[in-house]
Amino acid sequence: MSVIGRGQAGKTLRAEEIREIVAGAAAQLAPAGKRVLAIVPDGTRTCPVPLVMREVYAAIGRPAKKFDILVALGTHPPMSEPAIDKLLGVEPARRGQVFPGVSVFNHAWDQPSQLRQVGKLTAEQVSHITGGLFAMDIGVSINKLVFDYDLVLICGPVFPHEVVGFSGGAKYFFPGICGEELLHFFHWLGAVITNPRIIGHKNTPVRATLEAAAKLITVDKFALSMVVSGHDLAGLYFGSVHDSWAAAVELSDKVHITYVDQPYRSVLSQAPQMYDELWVGGKCMYKLEPVVADGGELIIYAPHMKEVSVTHGKYLLEIGYHVRDYYLKQWDRFKHYPWGVLAHSTHVCGVGTFEDGVERTRIRVALATGIPEKICRQINLGYRDPAGIKVDDWRGREADGRLYVPKAGEMLYRLRDSPAWAKP
Numbered sequence: 001m002s003v004i005g006r007g008q009a010g011k012t013l014r015a016e017e018i019r020e021i022v023a024g025a026a027a028q029l030a031p032a033g034k035r036v037l038a039i040v041p042d043g044t045r046t047c048p049v050p051l052v053m054r055e056v057y058a059a060i061g062r063p064a065k066k067f068d069i070l071v072a073l074g075t076h077p078p079m080s081e082p083a084i085d086k087l088l089g090v091e092p093a094r095r096g097q098v099f100p101g102v103s104v105f106n107h108a109w110d111q112p113s114q115l116r117q118v119g120k121l122t123a124e125q126v127s128h129i130t131g132g133l134f135a136m137d138i139g140v141s142i143n144k145l146v147f148d149y150d151l152v153l154i155c156g157p158v159f160p161h162e163v164v165g166f167s168g169g170a171k172y173f174f175p176g177i178c179g180e181e182l183l184h185f186f187h188w189l190g191a192v193i194t195n196p197r198i199i200g201h202k203n204t205p206v207r208a209t210l211e212a213a214a215k216l217i218t219v220d221k222f223a224l225s226m227v228v229s230g231h232d233l234a235g236l237y238f239g240s241v242h243d244s245w246a247a248a249v250e251l252s253d254k255v256h257i258t259y260v261d262q263p264y265r266s267v268l269s270q271a272p273q274m275y276d277e278l279w280v281g282g283k284c285m286y287k288l289e290p291v292v293a294d295g296g297e298l299i300i301y302a303p304h305m306k307e308v309s310v311t312h313g314k315y316l317l318e319i320g321y322h323v324r325d326y327y328l329k330q331w332d333r334f335k336h337y338p339w340g341v342l343a344h345s346t347h348v349c350g351v352g353t354f355e356d357g358v359e360r361t362r363i364r365v366a367l368a369t370g371i372p373e374k375i376c377r378q379i380n381l382g383y384r385d386p387a388g389i390k391v392d393d394w395r396g397r398e399a400d401g402r403l404y405v406p407k408a409g410e411m412l413y414r415l416r417d418s419p420a421w422a423k424p
Contacts, residue, residue, distance in 0.1 A: 001028060001222075001239055001240055001243070003238065003239035003244060004021055004024040004025060004028070004237070004238045004239065005021050005225075005236050005237030005238055005239075005244070006021070006235065006236070006237075007227050007234050007235020007236065007237070007248075007251045008234065008235070008251075009251065009254040009255050010234075012229055012230075012233060013232070013234070013235070013236060015051075017236075018052065018055055018233060019055055019059075021224075021236050021237075021238060022052075022056055022058075022059045022060070022224070022238075024238065025056075025059070025060070025153075025222070025224060025238035026059040026063075028238070029060060029151065029153070029222065031060045031061075031151075033064075033065050034064055034065055034149075034150040034151060035064065035148065035150045035151075036060060036064045036066065036067045036068075036149060036150070036151055036152075037068055037069075037145065037149040037152050037153070038056060038061075038067070038068070038069045038153045038154075038155050039069075039070050039071075039072050039152060039154045039155065039172050039173075039176060039177065040053065040069055040070070040072065040087070040155050040156060041156045041172075042071050042072065042076055042079055043079065043083055043086065043274055044274050044275065044280045045156070045157055045274075046228055046272075046274070046410055047156065047226060047228055048226070048228070048231060048233060049087055049088060049089065050087075050088055051089075051233075052224065052233075053088060053089075053099075053155065054089075054098070056153070057099055057102070060153070061099070066149070067101070068102055068103045068105065068149075069088075069099075069102060069105070070107060070143065070145060070146075070177060071087070071104065071105065071106050071107060072156070072172045072176030073106055073108075073109070073176070073177075074109065074175035074176055074183070075109055075183065075279075075312070075340065076279075076280065076311070077310050077311060078106040078108070084104050088104075105145060107143050107176065109175065109179060109180060110180065112179070114143055115141040115142065115143060115179045116142065116143075116144035116147065117140070117141045118141065118142060118216040118217055118218070119139075119216040120137050120138060120139050120140055121137070121138045121140060121182075121209070121212055122137055123136050123137050125212060126138060129205055129208045129209055130205050133189065133192060133193075133205075134185075136185075138181055138185050139179075139181045139182070140174075140178070140179075140181070140182050140213045140216050141179035141181070141182075142173055142174075142177050142178050142179070142217060143177040143178075145177075146177070146217070146219050147219060149219065150219075150220065151219065151220040151221065151222065152217075152219050152220070152221045152222070153221075153222050153223070154168075154169070154172040154221070154222070154224065154225075154241060154244075155224045156168055156172055156223075156225070157225075157226040157227065158225050158227055158248040158249055158252045159228075159256055160199050160200040160412035161198075162190065162199045162286035163186065163190035163191075163195075163198065163206055163343065163347075164186075164198070164204065164206045164210065165198050165199065165200065165201045165202055165203070165204040165206065165207050166200070166201075166202060166207075166252060168248060168249075169210075169241050169242060169244070169246075170207075170210040170211055170214040170241055170242070170245070171210060172223075173213070173214055173217060174186065174210045174213055174214070175187075175340075180338075182209075182213055183340055184338050184339035185209075185339060186206050186209050186210065187340040187343035187344070188340065188342060189205060189206055189209065190204075190206045190343060191324055191342065191346045192328070194346075194351055194421075195286050195346075195347050195350070195351075196289060196290050196351060196422035197421075197422065197423065197424050199287070200257055200412045201424055202246075202249050202253070204424075211242060214242075221240075221241050222238065222239065222240060222244070223237075223238070223239065223240070223241045223244035224236065224237070224244065225237045225245050225247065225248035226248065227248050227251045227255055228410075229255055234255050235248060235251040256411055256412055257411070257412045257414055258412070259413075259414055259415070260291055260413060260415060262401075262415075263291050263292060263294075263296065263415060264291055264292060264398070264401050264402060264403040265293045265295070265296040265401040265402070266296060266394065266402045266403070267288050267291070267292050267299065267394075267402075267403045267404075268299050268301050268389070268391065268393075268394040268403070268404045268405070269284040269285065269287075269298055269299065269405050269409075270284070270301045270302065270391075270404070270405060270406050271284050271300060271301065271302035271304075271369075271408060271409060272407050272409065273304055275409060276304065276306075277305060277306075277307040277308065278300075278308045278309060278316075278348070278367070278369075278371070279307075279308070279309035279311070279312060279344065280409075281305055281369075282300075282344060282347055283409035283410070284405075284409050285298055285300060285347070286347055286348075287408060287409060287411060287413060288403075288405065288413050289350050289351070289363070290413060290414045290415060291403070291413040291414065291415055292363045293363075293401070294362055294363070295363065295364075296363050296364070297363065297365075297366060297382070298350075298363055298364070298365050299365075299367075299384055299389070300367050300368065300369065300408075301368045301384075301386065301391075302367075302368070302369045302370075302386075303368070303369065303370055303387075304370065305367075305369040305370055306369070306370040306371065307371070309344075312340075312341050312344070315337055315338060315341045316341065316344075316345065317378060317379060318337075319337060319341070319345060320345070320379040320380035320381075321345045321346075321349040321380050321381050322346065322354075322359060323349050323351065323353065323354060323359060323360075324352075325353055326346075326359050327342050327345075327346065328354075329354050330354075348381070349365060349380070349381075350362055350363055350365060351421050364382055365382060366382030366383060366384045367381055367382065368383075368384035368385065368386040368389050369386060370386070
């Protein structure tokens with residue numbers, strides 16, 4: 001199957017171009033008489049889901065024997081009915097009119113009854129993929145709902161990503177709709193390699209892990225991969241899960257990475273409202289870590305953010321946020337915690353060392369959020385009173401070593417001449 005689609009940096013697709021691409025997808029899928037499951041992102045991604053899903057429903061959902069939607073939550077909390085309405089761009093109580101006969105499901109990663117084991121990655125495979133970093137069998141399970149359908153269509157955006165390199169593609173299966181074992185493994189694999197050496201790189205050991213696991217899913221699977229620019233689409237590509245994703249990555253690399261010549265000693269990284277907990281708001285660190293100067297400070301500015309993590313907060317309040325080697329050199333103490341939680345911890349803390357019992361971070365990370373100072377100290381992060389933050393102290397101050405990013409978390413900032421700790 002060849003990839004259908006188009007895109008260009010600096011331009012946005014017109015409605016008729018989007019409709020034409022979706023129509024081409026429908027022609028190849030031939031949905032008449034088939035059961036189709038669309039997998040979409042949750043509310044933590046900037047993506048014109050309403051626009052795309054209306055076109056998908058018109059061209060694919062209507063002629064299909066059955067058409068439903070599964071929200072790829074990963075480990076995020078389930079979406080409420082009003083939140084789902086907002087995601088799909090429908091007025092309350094009108095979803096059935098806009099998408100008649102369509103059921104919308106939340107994924108539940110922590111409910112074994114909703115999962116099916118599809119196989120395993122062997123220790124030999126894992127050792128080969130990870131270059132010997134790990135050698136262990138890993139069970140692969142996904143939401144069993146997919147097996148009630150003839151084909152699965154991923155509809156989601158591609159951005160630089162801290163764990164995988166670029167999001168999208170097979171990532172909508174893992175962690176989007178998978179179980180715990182693989183989920184925790186590949187997040188920790190990414191953390192061991194470190195965020196700066198993964199993010200914004202197309203081919204990574206983590207991506208190879210997900211691609212290998214995706215081969216175990218026997219249902220026919222395809223993707224509509226989006227490249228988002230603002231609230232519009234710079235590109236849209238349909239094809240096999242891998243090929244659609246690969247085409248979108250080539251454009252995302254041009255659209256979503258900002259190169260700078262010098263690092264900044266102080267960065268104010270403002271979280272959008274869709275990041276309502278640090279578990280997702282950590283992206284404000286991941287995407288900017290590469291351009292913070294050694295010894296500098298990154299401030300996550302989000303007065304609306306009140307939670308560390310609804311799902312994983314109990315663990316993070318126990319272990320806090322630390323550099324990778326803090327865990328690796330005390331592995332017997334921490335190996336029983338969920339590895340995905342350890343990974344998140346190191347990603348927010350950033351690169352650093354742990355020698356002779358002393359932890360040294362390359363940069364300082366502070367929260368200017370609704371999370372109380374006492375909790376910030378408890379989890380080993382700095383604190384800034386959000387009421388005392390004056391954005392103008394950072395806005396337009398690049399020449400003074402200060403950077404303000406008003407909607408952080410999706411654009412990756414990278415030095416043109418990356419230091420050794422940021423090179424793959």
